[in-house]
Amino acid sequence: MLSKLNKFISSVKLAVFLFITIAVLAMIGTFINQGDTIKQYKTIFSPAAYHVLYWLGFLNIYDSWYFIALTLLLIVNLIAASINMFPRTIKAVFGPYPSFQEVSEKKNPKAVYEAIETKKKPEELKEVIGKKFGEPLYEKISENSDKAELYYSRNSIFRFSPYIAHISVIIIIIGVLLNFKYGFRSYTNIKVGKKTNVTYLLKNNKPIKLPFTIRLDRYRTTYYSDGIPKAYISTISIIEEHIRILTKNIEVNHPLTYKGITIYQASYGHYKPDKYGILIVNLRHIKSFKKIIYASAGKYYNSKINNIKFMLIRVVRKGKMPYFPYIIKLNNKKILNFRVIRVKNNNFPLIIARYKNIGFIMTPQLKTYYYSGVEISKNTYVSVVWIGCIILVISLFFSFFFNHEETWVSLSGINDAKKTKIEIISIPKKKFNSFYKKFDKKISELKKYLH
Amino acid sequence: MISPNISVLDGSLYFTVSLLFVFASFIGYFIFLFTGSKMISKISFVILIAGFIIQTAAFVIRWIYAYKIGIDTPPLVDLYDSMVFFAYVIEIGYIILRIFYDFDALGFIITFIASAALAFATFYPLATSAIEPTIPALQSYWLIYHIMTLFVAYGAFAASFGLGILYLIKTGKSKNKDIENTKQKKQNRFLSLLPESAVIEESIYKVISVGLVFLTAGIVIGAAWADSAWGGYWSWDPKETWSLITWIAYILFIHARFTKGWGGKKMAWIAVIGFAVVIFCYLGVDLIIPGLHSYATPSSTPIL
Numbered sequence: 001m002l003s004k005l006n007k008f009i010s011s012v013k014l015a016v017f018l019f020i021t022i023a024v025l026a027m028i029g030t031f032i033n034q035g036d037t038i039k040q041y042k043t044i045f046s047p048a049a050y051h052v053l054y055w056l057g058f059l060n061i062y063d064s065w066y067f068i069a070l071t072l073l074l075i076v077n078l079i080a081a082s083i084n085m086f087p088r089t090i091k092a093v094f095g096p097y098p099s100f101q102e103v104s105e106k107k108n109p110k111a112v113y114e115a116i117e118t119k120k121k122p123e124e125l126k127e128v129i130g131k132k133f134g135e136p137l138y139e140k141i142s143e144n145s146d147k148a149e150l151y152y153s154r155n156s157i158f159r160f161s162p163y164i165a166h167i168s169v170i171i172i173i174i175g176v177l178l179n180f181k182y183g184f185r186s187y188t189n190i191k192v193g194k195k196t197n198v199t200y201l202l203k204n205n206k207p208i209k210l211p212f213t214i215r216l217d218r219y220r221t222t223y224y225s226d227g228i229p230k231a232y233i234s235t236i237s238i239i240e241e242h243i244r245i246l247t248k249n250i251e252v253n254h255p256l257t258y259k260g261i262t263i264y265q266a267s268y269g270h271y272k273p274d275k276y277g278i279l280i281v282n283l284r285h286i287k288s289f290k291k292i293i294y295a296s297a298g299k300y301y302n303s304k305i306n307n308i309k310f311m312l313i314r315v316v317r318k319g320k321m322p323y324f325p326y327i328i329k330l331n332n333k334k335i336l337n338f339r340v341i342r343v344k345n346n347n348f349p350l351i352i353a354r355y356k357n358i359g360f361i362m363t364p365q366l367k368t369y370y371y372s373g374v375e376i377s378k379n380t381y382v383s384v385v386w387i388g389c390i391i392l393v394i395s396l397f398f399s400f401f402f403n404h405e406e407t408w409v410s411l412s413g414i415n416d417a418k419k420t421k422i423e424i425i426s427i428p429k430k431k432f433n434s435f436y437k438k439f440d441k442k443i444s445e446l447k448k449y450l451h
Numbered sequence: 452m453i454s455p456n457i458s459v460l461d462g463s464l465y466f467t468v469s470l471l472f473v474f475a476s477f478i479g480y481f482i483f484l485f486t487g488s489k490m491i492s493k494i495s496f497v498i499l500i501a502g503f504i505i506q507t508a509a510f511v512i513r514w515i516y517a518y519k520i521g522i523d524t525p526p527l528v529d530l531y532d533s534m535v536f537f538a539y540v541i542e543i544g545y546i547i548l549r550i551f552y553d554f555d556a557l558g559f560i561i562t563f564i565a566s567a568a569l570a571f572a573t574f575y576p577l578a579t580s581a582i583e584p585t586i587p588a589l590q591s592y593w594l595i596y597h598i599m600t601l602f603v604a605y606g607a608f609a610a611s612f613g614l615g616i617l618y619l620i621k622t623g624k625s626k627n628k629d630i631e632n633t634k635q636k637k638q639n640r641f642l643s644l645l646p647e648s649a650v651i652e653e654s655i656y657k658v659i660s661v662g663l664v665f666l667t668a669g670i671v672i673g674a675a676w677a678d679s680a681w682g683g684y685w686s687w688d689p690k691e692t693w694s695l696i697t698w699i700a701y702i703l704f705i706h707a708r709f710t711k712g713w714g715g716k717k718m719a720w721i722a723v724i725g726f727a728v729v730i731f732c733y734l735g736v737d738l739i740i741p742g743l744h745s746y747a748t749p750s751s752t753p754i755l
């Protein structure tokens with residue numbers, strides 16, 4: 001029972017299944033938008049389709065419990081397989097090595113066998129054969145009277161490279177999971193001149209609080225001479241307890257890291273201009289009182305003249321674009337009967353309204369707020385991931401290109417020790433054609449020498 | 452249309468010239484398949500090397516030109532350059548392979564893929580050869596290492612695809628041969644030109660191993676780059692995800708071969724299918740799933 005379970009858990013079949021499942025899920029995730037808001041989904045899918053996809057968990061695959069569970073299962077599979085194989089590998093590298101007899105009885109399908117008879121003496125042969133099969137890493141001689149056995153092993157140490165590759169994969173996955181658990185990735189938009197310490201998680205738009213405040217001092221885009229953007233630069237200050245700690249420019253490819261939290265330039269833009277400059281003049285003292293107030297529609301602003309408040313309101317005319325979409329409304333929420341003078345000044349329709357001694361002049365100035373979109377991430381345990389990655393690449397190289405080759409040579413005297421029978425068995429770890437070719441070459445060289 | 456003047460300056464004319472060479476080499480290899488003349492295969496190989504040298508020169512010219520007009524990143528970033536570079540990489544891969552093994556029969560597949568990539572770059576209207584300034588997201592020294600390693604991997608996978616096809620032809624045909632007796636043996640000159648299936652099998656494994664080492668390195672470098680530019684080392688963006696899927700496909704290959712003792716035929720199929728995944732990862736993702744992973748808020752301009 002237990003051994004059956006072990007066999008299943010450590011089987012390559014399970015690994016193939018897990019790999020394919022993970023790959024298919026990852027694939028699905030590239031065709032269905034991940035982690036959008038419900039509203040966004042409802043514009044793409046019908047409600048029924050949305051519910052099915054939601055129920056299947058296909059809207060947030062990469063963070064889902066089953067995706068993580070599959071990954072963990074893969075780790076278990078990997079560990080189980082490695083542990084099961086390990087004793088055999090240890091034996092293959094450090095011994096005790098099987099004898100010639102044992103190997104020849106086993107009939108390994110990868111093995112090659114050759115037998116030669118010669119008149120040369122075993123002592124001499126040992127040296128020659130040793131030369132042919134490279135540096136004998138290990139040499140086992142079990143001598144009894146007229147029999148000798150030699151064992152050569154090349155690249156045996158590289159038997160460990162697949163294990164190291166597997167361990168590095170485990171290291172990487174552990175690093176990724178730790179980062180998933182203790183790190184976060186979020187975004188926020190900051191208006192120029194404003195500060196914030198709230199940021200929104202990428203995966204579900206939930207707000208979280210940062211341990212410090214970020215202020216956007218300045219945003220600008222620089223361009224190549226042909227108008228293609230060259231750089232997006234935000235000047236950012238970190239503020240802690242009302243004290244400015246540092247100020248730095250961030251750009252794409254040049255983020256800022258403070259207290260383990262990294263701020264990346266991700267996007268930029270401006271909010272729709274919604275404030276119109278209104279020049280307020282005191283018609284009695286035109287020189288002494290002039291002021292621009294930026295007003296958005298639907299809000300009262302104090303004109304600072306006789307404490308009179310005003311509001312911009314939108315004019316909606318059916319079927320016709322209004323000449324100018326706003327009129328001015330005063331204190332008592334009634335549209336007063338004031339004079340409106342319209343002047344076509346360049347492209348901009350000028351509106352002049354007058355109430356008592358106050359003149360309102362719409363100016364062409366719009367107030368737009370630029371903002372910088374930043375991604376704010378806490379990437380912890382990244383070094384674990386990098387270490388795993390480096391080990392992985394190196395160990396893959398050693399796994400692939402170093403083939404463990406074992407050779408058993410048996411020398412036995414025949415015909416009352418007048419002749420020596422040489423028997424050679426060679427087994428590669430990987431069944432490469434080039435290995436057998438090399439073997440054939442060595443044998444023919446050996447034969448040539450012996451004749 | 453670009454004026455010929457510019458195409459001399461920026462090196463794209465020489466790429467077009469190299470296309471002629473590579474295509475000529477392809478025709479040579481094709482003729483070789485039917486005649487079996489070693490002479491023709493040698494000439495084709497020399498023509499291919501000439502085309503390769505012209506491309507090398509074109510790259511140098513193009514890089515210098517880009518540098519002169521004030522672009523610091525190497526000309527590898529847009530579709531044109533990447534297609535051309537792809538052709539370049541698989542040519543060099545084949546040239547190296549050819550030096551070590553007697554793989555003349557592979558030549559016609561390799562030169563076919565290389566000339567297809569070059570032709571695509573030259574004639575596909577969206578792949579213009581004009582050098583454009585690099586957008587900010589790509590202004591990074593990671594870029595060159597990232598692209599180079601991945602393209603070596605792609606080139607290796609292209610070669611394994613070719614080898615897989617050769618293997619399938621070889622084994623598929625030789626079965627018929629056994630049945631239909633030796634009469635056919637002489638007719639199947641093409642078959643005799645192919646290396647032994649055991650040799651092809653080993654080279655599929657080795658070429659894929661090279662590809663897998665470089666693919667892993669390329670993905671890791673990409674992750675390191677993303678960590679310094681994107682907000683994290685992994686964002687599950689379609690391209691990233693597909694590169695992971697490609698990686699899994701080839702890891703499967705390695706394991707299936709090794710532990711299940713899958714025969715050469717299945718492996719050859721995996722080499723062919725794996726390359727389809729590579730092509731999808733390389734071109735398909737951009738064409739079919741454009742800009743899916745967009746975390747930017749509405750009305751803002753994502754710049755990554």
Ligand code: HEM
Nearest residue numbers: 010011012015077078081162165169396399400705709710
């Ligand atoms: C997740 C990523 C994995 C990587 C990068 C990886 C890597 C490798 C490499 C490079 C080899 C050597 C192959 C060769 O030399 O041809 C290998 C062998 C092997 N792997 Fe994996 N592997 C992974 C997952 C797994 C899993 C999940 C299993 C679970 C069964 C597994 C089981 C094995 C076995 C049994 C061997 C044979 C080792 C030997 O006989 O020495 N591997 N692996």
